[in-house]
Amino acid sequence: MPTTNERQADRKILRALTEVHGERKETLNDIRTKINAIAKEFGVKVRPVYDNYIDAGIAFRDDQLDKAITIYERILDILGSADNSILYSYTCVHMGTIYAMKGQFYMSQNYFTSAERKLRYIDKALTLLLNVNISGTYIQLKDYQSAINHARLAVDVGKTQTNFSTLSLAYSNLALALAKIGRLDEAKIEIETSLDISSDKYCERSWIYATFYHAVIYSLEGDARNAHINFETAIAKLEVYSDSFIQIELFEAYSQFLLKEKQYKKAITFAELMLETPSSHDDKKVLSGIYKVLVHCYRVLGDQNHELKYIYLENATLQQEMELTRVNEAKYAEKAVEYAKNEQQRNHVNNLKKHLESFSHLGQIIACSTEHSNALRIVASKLGEFIPFSMLALALYDEDKHVLDYRYIVDKGEVVEGPILDCYQNNKLGVYSAMSRETVLIDSGSVEELSEYINIDSVSSASLLVKSENLISSVLYVPMVLGGELLGVVTVQHEQSYCYNDLHVHVIEQLANYIAISIKNQKQNQVLEQQKEELNESHKRLEHLYRTDNLTGLLNRHALQEDTSDINQNLFSSILIDIDDYKPYNDHYGHVKGDHVLVQLAEVFKSECRYQGSVYRIGGDEFLILLRCQTTQCAFDIASRIKTKIQKLKIKHNQSTVSDRISCTFGIHTTEKGKNADLEQVLHSTDLALYQAKREGRNAIAVYNSESKKSFCI
DSSP: OOOHHHHHHHHHHHHHHHTOOSOOHHHHHHHHHHHHHHHHHHTOOOOHHHHHHHHHHHHHHTTOHHHHHHHHHHHHHHHTTOTTOHHHHHHHHHHHHHHHHTTOHHHHHHHHHHHHHTOOTTOHHHHHHHHHHHHHHHHHTTOHHHHHHHHHHHHHHHTTSSOHHHHHHHHHHHHHHHHHTTOHHHHHHHHHHHHHHHHHTTOHHHHHHHHHHHHHHHHHHTOHHHHHHHHHHHHHHHHHHOOHHHHHHHHHHHHHHHHHTTOHHHHHHHHHHHHTSGGGGTOHHHHHHHHHHHHHHHHHHTOHHHHHHHHHHHHHHHHHHHHHHHHHHHHHHHHHHHTOSSHHHHHHHHHHHHTHHHHHHHHHHHHHTOOOHHHHHHHHHHHTTTSOOSEEEEEEEETTTTEEEEEEEEETTEEEOOOEEETTSOOSHHHHHHHHTOOEEESSOOHHHHHTTSOOSSTGGGOOSSOOSSOOOEEEEEEEEETTEEEEEEEEEESSSSOOOHHHHHHHHHHHHHHHHHHHHHHHHHHHHHHHHHHHHHHHHHHHHHHBOTTTOOBOHHHHHHTHHHHHHHOOEEEEEEETTHHHHHHHHOHHHHHHHHHHHHHHHHHHHTTTEEEEEOSSSEEEEEEOOOSHHHHHHHHHHHHHHHHHHOOBOTTOSSOSBOOEEEEEEEOOTTOOOOHHHHHHHHHHHHHHHHHTTSSOEEEEETTTTEEEEO
16 A cells, blocks of 8 residues: 555656646656655655656657657556556547557547546546647548537636646637638637737747647638748747647648748748658658648649659658558557457457458458458358347448448348438438437337437338348447548347347447448548559659650650660660751751751651660750661661661751751761670760761761771761
8 A cells, every 4th residue: 555655745746747748858857857856755766657757758759759659558558457547548648649640540549538538527637638639630630620629628628727838729729620611710819819828828839839820820811921921930939949740730831831822942941841850751641741742843843853753752652651551450459459448348359359350351342342242241250259130231321422321231141232321311220320420229129219319100110221020129320430521330230129238339339440440541542542543654754754855755865864774784886966057957947947857857767776776865956876786887777777868858958068958967886796885985986986977078977996996987
């Protein structure tokens, strides 16, 4: 039994630990000093779990999220049996917040739920902290009405407390959520209150958030000038305060604002600053958003190199996000076991976990809308090991048609066709459960019992889902909802009365949550796959633009540089071509005709080299042909045929010093047998040959001799 001194010390230490939220690590170290002093005052030792709590907070503030999670989990293990420990609930809130920051909202939901379950009605400080963090999570999920509800609860409780920093955050969350649904006048009132509190009470972190959200509200209102001022003010303060979590959210919003205002270079600056923050890489959705901003900006600015770079990175991030969703599904089931309320529940949820693969498969079946009768029978069989039912059914909600589609029904072991129910008609329990988003438990199937939920004249008119000789008596419906989105309902039904108790409700609710996550993840994966395909197409297009001359369709200098390694291994001969007196032609006949000449000549080059090499446009009127010919004669024959075809084009050129028609000069180099080519040396030698041909009067072909190191015309 703890001594009186130990109990008194614990009370004071817990008060000190739970009064500090979201502070910098310097403040947390001050708290460590304070609790050591308290322990000394009462002549007791500081419990290791208290030091762990501070260590986790410091890791949290230092962006070491995985380290913080590890320490917080250790604390939960230590405190797990101490149901009356307020520190357990605070730790759950911090864990929920971290997972929300990492974009793993189903994990954060578990921890917030656990904190709420252990919440004591007298602990208003925890109620304030919990609801502020939950409202922030709902904002990230874009479920703004839920965010408003929790923020208002936090505000109501916070008014009776002295934690002004957290109260200010509650007002800020309330303001932002209101603004997001268009209630701008109310939002401005709440954000002004947040600014007043944070300013009067010197709450720096909360003041930055309030100023930042004020900027967002101005932006939503269309007031770009004041939005810009508030963004810049928040950023300036952040440079002094230094908080990477605010920085990520602030810089992302500011980058989007700058993109909207077409300030592309500045948007790039802030987006790339975000990439330097380690914690920005924890949330793949945030990271993907950063890359989207950069891709858009560089595309508008015409910087194909950087656009291509960030398309690559966005593609890689999408692949990582898809892998994370797969891994996190398994983690969710693990947490369902970890937080079961009692040993009996734990055993049942363990059974659920044992059949994780079957349920995951079921979620994939539903999301992909394919028929897999055997797989559905297997799932029903597994579920039947610990839930009694004669029928299992799952319905998907179609928001556009406002119907429940019962695609998946197993009745007495057989897969049967289900109905599509109009959700405008409140005469079915499934419709009621879906529309109210409430779990419905029917024990006897009587008219009186059913009438509590739906409009019904008789039991038969309620006909649940399938025709049966025996009336269904026990019915359990659970809605599938994730992030505020209704996905459908799950139901188990039995012919016997009073089959289901609270434990069965809990297990089916866990199953519904898991299937909802599987459906959501599958939908997300389908979107990600689509985005990936679009990115690949975009990448191919950019790759083509990057490597191709847009006028002639020939390869360009970028392609030549990229192909250097392959060229050095496989090149034997090269031809450098220069159009004679091209500039005077352009000046006299105009650029349109000049461009037409380039296109015509490019077609000649391609037709002669189609199967023997590659053609590059490396300058305005200069072209390079790289061949696999192993002899000088082969290269010379190709150059001669090209020269002849150009003459046959008979393109007038009255400004030429060589001929009255368009003509070209050629330089040839062939690598000696047994030697690897060096592109730089090859270009130099070919250029010497071209120079020699020009000295001989142009409209000629010259060959570089590797032995004599000289060029001569043929």
